[in-house]
Amino acid sequence: MDLLVVGSGFFGLTIAERAANAGRKVTVIDRRHHIGGNAYSENEAETGIEVHRYGAHLFHTSNATVWEYVNRFTTFTNYVHRVYSTHNDQVFALPVNLHTINQFFGKALTPDAARALIKEQAGEYDVATARNFVEKGVALVGRPLFDAFFAHYTAKQWQTEPEKLSADIISRLPVRYNYDNRYFNDTWEGLPTDGYTAWIERMADHPNIDVQLNVDFFDESQPLNKKALVGQVPIVYTGPVDRYFDYAEGELSWRTLDFEEEVLEVGDFQGTSVMNYPDADVPYTRIHEFKHFHPERKDTYPTDKTVIMREYSRFATRDDEPYYPVNSTDDRSGLLAYRELQKGEKDVHFGGRLGTYQYLDMHMAIGSALSMWRNELGGE
Numbered sequence: 554m555d556l557l558v559v560g561s562g563f564f565g566l567t568i569a570e571r572a573a574n575a576g577r578k579v580t581v582i583d584r585r586h587h588i589g590g591n592a593y594s595e596n597e598a599e600t601g602i603e604v605h606r607y608g609a610h611l612f613h614t615s616n617a618t619v620w621e622y623v624n625r626f627t628t629f630t631n632y633v634h635r636v637y638s639t640h641n642d643q644v645f646a647l648p649v650n651l652h653t654i655n656q657f658f659g660k661a662l663t664p665d666a667a668r669a670l671i672k673e674q675a676g677e678y679d680v681a682t683a684r685n686f687v688e689k690g691v692a693l694v695g696r697p698l699f700d701a702f703f704a705h706y707t708a709k710q711w712q713t714e715p716e717k718l719s720a721d722i723i724s725r726l727p728v729r730y731n732y733d734n735r736y737f738n739d740t741w742e743g744l745p746t747d748g749y750t751a752w753i754e755r756m757a758d759h760p761n762i763d764v765q766l767n768v769d770f771f772d773e774s775q776p777l778n779k780k781a782l783v784g785q786v787p788i789v790y791t792g793p794v795d796r797y798f799d800y801a802e803g804e805l806s807w808r809t810l811d812f813e814e815e816v817l818e819v820g821d822f823q824g825t826s827v828m829n830y831p832d833a834d835v836p837y838t839r840i841h842e843f844k845h846f847h848p849e850r851k852d853t854y855p856t857d858k859t860v861i862m863r864e865y866s867r868f869a870t871r872d873d874e875p876y877y878p879v880n881s882t883d884d885r886s887g888l889l890a891y892r893e894l895q896k897g898e899k900d901v902h903f904g905g906r907l908g909t910y911q912y913l914d915m916h917m918a919i920g921s922a923l924s925m926w927r928n929e930l931g932g933e
């Protein structure tokens with residue numbers, strides 16, 4: 554073995570694929586029973602509808618290098634993601650756009666008039682100087698829209714004082730003064746034509762890659778463990794950074810999700826793939842209806858059944874799957890302490906959403922793995 558990769562998500566598999574192509578023998582371990590990390594999907598047994606097991610995953614990027622790379626393993630459909638939001642029994646289009654503003658205020662404002670209204674409602678806050686989630690959110694959309702669509706949704710999603718959350722979280726969502734309601738701004742977007750798992754399997758399909766599932770790096774009763782291998786072989790570690798150091802600098806806070814999946818005896822439950830629920834009296838944040846991700850599969854999907862998934866968010870304990878780094882002001886000092894500890898680990902490279910404690914999308918995880926391969930692991 555020339556390289557051990559801990560974790561078979563997009564970060565780990567990108568490293569493994571590049572290294573295998575360069576002639577290195579790579580072992581990939583994952584503690585789950587499947588590869589692909591949180592992007593893993595499978596067909597629901599009764600309906601055959603593809604379900605993203607760890608929450609809906611939409612691929613989008615403006616990075617030409619990443620787009621060229623991912624197209625080696627899959628083609629993409631022309632799916633364009635749109636999200637709606639049910640507030641006070643009315644449905645609005647997200648991200649906040651001219652339609653949302655006009656519907657919310659019962660007006661027919663022009664783009665400039667809407668801009669002036671939102672600026673007035675933003676009060677003293679300004680996008681350029683906003684220091685946290687609330688200040689940035691109010692600066693972007695004004696207080697009434699912030700309270701309707703962001704305040705309670707974010708309280709459910711993060712359960713953290715919003716003043717302690719990073720302004721970057723809300724910067725993920727565009728605000729538009731026209732009627733464009735695409736959720737993402739990126740140059741390319743789509744879903745893998747024959748599913749995430751087919752894509753992921755093609756990345757791992759190389760004679761130089763040995764994948765071992767149900768193997769936990771911290772389990773010393775199996776040979777591919779931390780104690781036995783650190784210092785013996787280069788390691789790319791994509792699990793949680795605090796877990797790697799046995800929480801020596803304290804636990805970083807993570808959010809996990811609970812998914813409630815149901816097969817319903819109706820052809821169409823909500824008419825769209827994702828409906829958000831920003832009100833405080835609804836316990837879940839959103840409902841996914843998976844058949845709408847693949848309208849091009851309408852001839853193979855059932856017309857009288859559908860699969861929906863309600864998403865609930867809560868703090869992760871050590872026994873839960875960590876999904877989202879909360880990255881509150883308190884966490885940032887802990888993370889710096891872990892970054893110092895990392896420097897003492899011989900030939901261990903920390904990557905991915907869990908290993909770097911960063912809110913990375915798939916294209917960012919793949920892009921940073923390509924950079925690590927070139928800059929730290931001697932790749933082309």
Ligand code: FAD
Nearest residue numbers: 560562563564584590591608610611770792905906914915
């Ligand atoms: P992961 O996919 O988390 O993979 C890490 C792997 O490491 C896991 O398989 C885990 O089992 C394994 N591992 C951890 N500890 C150990 C250990 N001790 N031993 C062995 N293996 C271990 N991105 C988008 O671009 N678009 C989206 O729409 C989108 N939606 C998302 C929705 C949700 C609910 C979540 C959680 C994420 C979403 N993402 C989305 C982000 C996307 O999942 C990540 O960018 C991507 O999966 C990152 O890949 P990764 O390899 O860093 O991590």
Ligand code: UDP
Nearest residue numbers: 638702703704706707710722723725829831
């Ligand atoms: N958000 C919100 N209301 C919404 C959608 C998003 O308040 O209807 C906030 C929330 O804090 C969320 C963040 O914006 O965590 C980023 O949203 P995104 O849809 O990118 O979240 P993800 O899909 O990664 O869970």
